[in-house]
Amino acid sequence: MDIYSFAIQNKEFLKIIYGLIIWLICVVIVFKTDKLFEISLHQGIKYLRNAFFFYGFAFFLRYIVGSYYFVDSIPGIYYSLINIIFAFFLAMAGFFLVYSLIWKKIEPYDDRALSSFLNARIMIFYFLSLIIAIMDYLWKTHNFLFISQIVIFFIATIISFSNFSHKARKQKFPKFYFIAMLVSLVIWIVNALASIYFNWDPGFVMNVYFLNVIVFLIFLYGVKSVTKKLNAVKN
Numbered sequence: 001m002d003i004y005s006f007a008i009q010n011k012e013f014l015k016i017i018y019g020l021i022i023w024l025i026c027v028v029i030v031f032k033t034d035k036l037f038e039i040s041l042h043q044g045i046k047y048l049r050n051a052f053f054f055y056g057f058a059f060f061l062r063y064i065v066g067s068y069y070f071v072d073s074i075p076g077i078y079y080s081l082i083n084i085i086f087a088f089f090l091a092m093a094g095f096f097l098v099y100s101l102i103w104k105k106i107e108p109y110d111d112r113a114l115s116s117f118l119n120a121r122i123m124i125f126y127f128l129s130l131i132i133a134i135m136d137y138l139w140k141t142h143n144f145l146f147i148s149q150i151v152i153f154f155i156a157t158i159i160s161f162s163n164f165s166h167k168a169r170k171q172k173f174p175k176f177y178f179i180a181m182l183v184s185l186v187i188w189i190v191n192a193l194a195s196i197y198f199n200w201d202p203g204f205v206m207n208v209y210f211l212n213v214i215v216f217l218i219f220l221y222g223v224k225s226v227t228k229k230l231n232a233v234k235n
Helices: 003-009 010-041 043-065 077-107 120-138 145-170 175-196 202-234
Strands: none
Touching: 010 043, 010 202, 043 077, 043 202, 077 120, 077 145, 077 175, 120 145, 145 175, 175 202
């Protein structure tokens, strides 16, 4: 039996493992970014933390709470609600990632007392994410989420590349940010292809899961590296 046959036969169990891995990585990143914010007091790091807070909840809800083993005997509305919340959390996470790159251009001043979860600007993201999730539910599709995230990560990739290219020497802009954004963009494009052209072929989906784990590990590695460097400077 090859690895793809094994994966297809055990896909529901592997989804739980996949969800747990992503969730655990997100938990570590949230705690690491909290520590990083305490050291650097950089407002953008709070928005980066928020992104993985939402990613963690999204994957835990969809792949663990919403697992086939838990919802098989539960009414379909429960599963639909999980998918709506999952799409909402994913959209919010994407918005927070972009905002972590552009917050200086939008916020009039560096107000560390400003809530990074609830403020007038962030409420726009909540509204847009809710619209995306509801439209996908009503049209029985994932296309609104896919399109929104492809646009978001395309913008994030351009911004992070620009920051890395022009500010790396002066500000030491972390290279991992650009790499992670680029890989994330590729993953969302691949997700869209899996839905539109491959009808969620199980073998294709397993490759998407693998790529997802890679991009979250890139973020984890980057956050740990930056935290270690700042700790070294502080000490």
